[in-house]
Amino acid sequence: MIEQILHGLVNVFQPMTILMIFVGTVGGIIIGAIPGMSGSMGVILLLPLIYTLDAVPAMVVLAAMFCGSMYGGSISAILLRTPGTPSAAATVIDGYPLAQQGKAGKALFIAVFASTFGGLFSGICLLFIAPPLANIALSFQAPEFFALSLFGLTLMASSSGKDMIKALISGFMGLLISTVGIDLITGNTRFNFGSVKLMSGFNLLTVLIGIFALSQVLVDLNNKTKQVKQEISSYGELLPSRKELKSIIGPMTISSIIGTVIGIIPGSGGAIACFFAYEVVRRFSKNKDEFGKGSIIGIAAPEAANNGTTGGALVPLLTLGIPGDTVTAVMLGAFMIIGIKPGPQLFTNYGAQVYTFFGAFILMQFVMLFLGVVGTRFWPKLLNAPRSILMPIIMIFCFLGAFTISNSVVDGIIALIFGIVGFFMQKYGYPGAPLILGLILGPMAEQNLNRALLISQGDWTVFFTRPISCAFIIISILSIVLYFYNNYKETKIKEKAA
């Protein structure tokens, strides 16, 4: 195996493979940065190109597009409060405030550094322990999925809010919104009020654009705050200090593990991983108060996690032939076009190509770092444009982001409605992140709860008799207890200080 790995790593340095790494990464960063354009769309756009390529460069350009788009989403999230992809939704929480302090370059540097870290971590996992990791994916069934989503929902209470009641209301609103449309288990249509469009429910990206981007555009209309000039004279300014580096290494490692594991689980993905990582890191941080105000840990955690999912998502795809999400599903189709059939026999039949691909996957992380660091000098200049010009252009991109989801103007109108809701939420202290978390985890929780109960004939003990499911439920309970205990402790300390 070691010989195969070394052979594969040597083969990476073919001119065509290197060129495709650059093409895919640049394309991915651009696609990811444009709201509404997802990694799956980027992979689809590459299909005409891969017909003309050999197997390895073709696989490489697809994976580079996937990884690049995962990082690219953070650029618009940090600069414009508009997550380019749902995976960058949690990056908005601290990335945008840091950019507003005139440190957009630093925020972007931390994002690309953490993305590279997460990508490398998952790439190394992919290289050495892909087959055993794939077994984790197989052991996840309805009870485990429900328990995982339950754990995610327990994080809702603490999501970016000083007021727990308002955070919970926001989260449960998200859960309620997620129930709109056809119930996939029973086939009944719910709360669509006769609208055919709403039969498929609300699209996550449409809601994200409304709650985060359009609401900010509306808030900004009357906010005559002074525009902070973004000045970066050298790359050295962007580098984190030793203290900062020390503070983000631990959270990045934890987030990379979370991202890789969530990436492996089919049906999960970057959007779930980024919130999970953000909340876990926040909960165990000594400086909780800094989160939401431009904390670099708050940027590093979700970015390491969402790029961690890239390698993770490739594990079931390559070893089992199971695509975990839309991007990997399109990639599976593309692999078949070039004559590579992912599955248990992949390593036997295409050992050399697969290990070269793994090597290229690691190399593309460094290419992404290079391109990202180069970009940190130029992207922030966007914020130096007068806000009276920048904001109307963001409005047009909000429309485009919502429109491209299903080529429908109605999605733009839905985004506008959520924009107005988001405006009032921002004004009156209802955090947006729990609503998004509820919307992401709601369908996963409901469908798997229902599925598990149907399989067990209504027996609720099914969640406690399976080890992974039981472990997640115990962690969820502990998470709630710990949250209330910490709150109680903080109140006591404040009372003493008073």
Place this chain on the structure above:
Amino acid sequence: MTPKVDFFSGIGIFIVGAIFYFLACQLPVAKVGLGAGGYPKFITVILCTLAIILSIQSYFKMRKNLKDERKTTAKELLSVGALALSFFLYLVSMKYIGFLISTPIFLLLFLYQYGERNWIRMILVSVITPALIYVLFQYVFKVILPNGYFF
């Protein structure tokens, strides 16, 4: 702190929750599992409970004579409403006159609403931005933007 607004928003959220609970009750009940209505009912009950807690908390703050911090003025709301209405009209008009005609017109309007008064810059931004977006989306990303009745 906004106790008065929180009190009334709590009541509003309670009403929304109650309406959705009522609608969820109309859904068919399953013999095994939660059925289509079970999960929404569970969510709305918790939502209503949270809304009541919010209203009660705010009520006690109001009784302590804590006044609302002013978050928005009528003038601000009016300008936000005007911008939202313009954006809505932009979206609706696109179906009829297409992206290439509606975007320059409305971008000009949005720029004006945002306080831009340099007319040369306004016209340049309103013409160049939609043209670049159109080329990028239509020819590079292969996303067909609304053409309206004129193209």
